Amino acid sequence: MATFIVRRVLWLVVVLFAVSVLVFLIFFATPGVDPARQMAGRNPTAETIKNIKHEFGLDRPLPVQYGLMMKHIFVSRDLISYGSHTKVIPEILSAAPVTLSLVFGAAVIWIVFSILTGLAAAVFRGTVIDPLLMILALIGISIPVFWLGEVVNLVTQSRLHGFFLFSWVPPLGYTPFTQDPLLWFEGLVFPWLTLSVLYIGFYARVLRANLIETENEDYVRTARAKGISERRVLLRHTLRTSMITFVSLFGLDFGVLVGGGALLTEVVFGLPGVGLLTYHSLTSLDLPVIMTTVIYGAFFITLASALVDLVYAWLDPRVRPA
Amino acid sequence: MAEPLLEVRDLKVSFRTEDGIVRAVDGISFTVDEGEVVGIVGESGSGKSVTMMSVMRLITDPNVIYQGEILYKGRNLMQVSRDAMREVRGEEIAMIFQDPMTSLNPVYTVGWQIEEQLNEHYDLKKGQARRRASELLAQVGIPRPEQRIDDYPHQFSGGMRQRVMIALALSCNPDLLIADEPTTALDVTIQAQILELIKDLRRDFGSAVVLITHDLGVVADIADRILVMYAGRIVEEGNKEQIFYDPQHPYTWGLLGSIARLDRPKARRLTAIAGQPPSLINRPKGCSFRPRCPQAFDRCRAEDPQLTVKVGDGHLDACHLSVEDKRARRDATISPELADTA
Amino acid sequence: MSSQNGGPLLEAEHVFKYFPIKRGILIQREVAQVHAVDDVSLEVRRGETLGLVGESGCGKSTLGRCFVRLFPLTDGRIVFDGQDISKLSRRGMRPLRRELQIVFQDPYASLNPRKRVGSIVGAPLAIHGIGDRRERKRQVQELLEKVGLSPEHYNRFPHEFSGGQRQRIGVARALALRPKLVIADEPVSALDVSIQAQVINLLADLQEDFELTYVFIAHDLGVVRHVSDRIAVMYLGKIVELSPAEELYERPIMPYTEALLSAVPIPDPRESAGRERIVLEGDVPSPINPPSGCRFHPRCRYATEICSQLEPPLVDYGNGHLAACHHPLNVDKETLARATVDDRRTPAEADEAAKPTEPAQRAR
């Protein structure tokens, strides 16, 4: 197990290195593109461009350029966004907790509800409950997050805000947990729900399919032949093995969301997370920010996939190294 | 005589499907006495598994339709509650399956899986269940049981996994052990080991055994009585001597003739049973075996032969041929070389 | 070299096939090897059926695949019809693929479920560019008839067929190119006995019609004896006995063969009860670390010290009956004295001086 973990961590480092090189090459070594101009944001002065050229060693060989860039990102952490004239790293570091709060909360909700829905659908197969739940799930998958978020805002922020059910909803935006835990929670409830709807639908369907497939496995029949209760067969045998697929999907989705994939939800609810940061940097073509957020995103995605592998090995002894 | 351990009375099991009603088991009756070994023999699809799965009420397909009675120790299992049935499973009747590779849950250790059953049926302390599990593993011939108890199924070979399945099945001392093709997926050498093991355990545990197989050779040594099934029905039933030395049904002859036998001079050709089993949705008129039967005559097409005693005590068959005709003709199927020289 | 000569159709000389086992952090190092086929020399004669038996994992399939060069050999030579094919490239093998075909064990997994029977059986013809579409269809339908299916089955999918019928489809596919040598890799192991008999009879008929040579792989000596002219018994990558079929069954020399024979169930209760049954203990050991000396010694009831120390040479007991064992069964002193070590087929590791001097002692 130890070598397995070491191997995954080393692998993580290698992937991150590869991603950073790739990103770097795309932005700095694409023929016909002047990275200095790109970095300088809109309407730069000749002065700025010269500064940039010097600072990033753009007149020196590529490996040196790469090294300098990484130094600015990871060591001195003083990479500057010429668009907004702020330092990029602190900006990302302050956006990360917002995204993490959003995604963690949503993940808890979607795990709980998708398991419940998937289980209920599988258990009630052959009755109307199953197709009903699956249609609901399909609707959940099909609703555009952006639209759903706007509707939720319309209801909770304006139309029915006076109504006692929604009067507690604070205005859009984010309050750090350390500042006011209650407000943090209240402000995130609807973003959480909105973000999780799609995933509840998707995961419930996947889980149901898995449960039904596992139900036909020989070892489930063995469990029944042992005289185990239906409930135990379902939870300890069918569900337990179905979780293997579930977990691997979850890890990747989680990684993508933390890495900036929750962009739409963040935009609709005005949450200053990584997604929003990326969104702004994309619209203003702010190269340093784009590059850093891409590396940041890649970090979380590879980290998540490494964690998935570990959990996977924990869930499925067959893939455990001997 | 004492009442049989298991008595199946006119069991019919069908499945509703898109193409029509599949009559997988079509009115069969038989008994299993205490401590007896009964072999059920027939080709794939003849309804062997469905019959014994029905006894365990293990068929989960919602489209199943049952008729008939399954009396276990006088109690109709078709009518007992789900909870009562759970107590029967594992504790009274245990079952092992064909494919040892897929019959154990891959994510739990073999010890866990045996302990789970013990805990379900008995009030045991944690250490007790574990000790018993390891004893069982030793009993079925798994070397170093104290260590292997913490291994996962994939760490065992096919033969060893089947031993684990047997340990699991025997863990609550069942009175009836159903073994559904326990050796079909294994090498001949491992098959010999497993059959030997089942014989030993029957002696030690005294359980009755129902052994399902498609190979008459497998039951020759171990079974007391044999049921030959074809297309959802029993076509011949008798004790071992009767089935092997005085077989009455042309299907049984075919099964015997298909085996490449080591105890006989090499046959030039095996007498295979031509064609395939019939559709269970539209069963042929008359004898179901007629389309494949080299002996068939007019009456076979018109009239469905009933399973009745024709030759001796407890020896039943469902074939229209007269006993004399059968005795005169069967050697040409079972052992043509011997028949030629005779 | 002429292909009409009377020499064997296929000759394997000291064939090795090891599979690497890789492990490691980032860079995969080879940590061990599976000795799947370990110094096998064997010839397949024209028109014969050579049976290959042994328990699962002892290398039968791998040897079969070496014969048709499905992968490169680790070492050794394979001569097919006078031509050394062991070093041929994929391209060089191509014309020979027509002559060397395999029928696989699993009738369910070996047919593409999305393809129709016609295109499965016709694929080899299409790949080798034989005939036009119409001509191919005619040939395929003819083949289907030959293997006992009907030409109407041309447009059906594999799932519409039973196990036995699928195996017929597999046979038709193998025969499409009129091969000279067919490796039948456990073609009946997954089938019911009654269906096994059908397929075995079919293979026998086709052998006559198409003048085929078979290598028939199985783990059941009953079936192998029925189909084979000669039988090679394999254990953990080695040939341990090679003999004419009838002789092997009447006079097994190697204790492993004796055990295999005794494991075959006999459908005769009295006979079966009277017979001495040798139940082999445990499983086949791992081919990663095969036992020293005679590989069978840990499970052999005749084994003595020498068995764990020296690998026995293949000894020729006359009449084409070879066996590798320090304590041969069913041989008298005279035969033993006349027997000679087969230098050509004996593995290089084996000690040629270690020809057995004594028949086996009573079992432990």
Ligand SMILES: Nc1ncnc2c1ncn2[C@@H]1O[C@H](COP(=O)(O)OP(=O)(O)O)[C@@H](O)[C@H]1O
């Ligand atoms: N759930 C099911 N739905 C429809 N047909 C079934 C079902 N289960 C079994 N059958 C059919 O019942 C017949 C008997 O099956 P089975 O008892 O498994 O045969 P055996 O064990 O003798 O090989 C087969 O033709 C099979 O296709």
Ligand SMILES: Nc1ncnc2c1ncn2[C@@H]1O[C@H](COP(=O)(O)OP(=O)(O)O)[C@@H](O)[C@H]1O
């Ligand atoms: N592609 C492969 N990679 C690694 N090991 C293999 C491979 N193919 C076969 N083996 C191993 O080689 C040994 C012989 O296998 P095989 O030839 O399939 O045996 P058999 O056909 O006699 O059952 C087995 O231990 C098997 O696990």
Ligand code: SF4
């Ligand atoms: S009744 Fe007729 S068709 Fe049926 S088995 Fe007997 S002879 Fe054959």
Ligand SMILES: [Mg+2]
């Ligand atoms: Mg079955």
Ligand SMILES: [Mg+2]
């Ligand atoms: Mg094989």
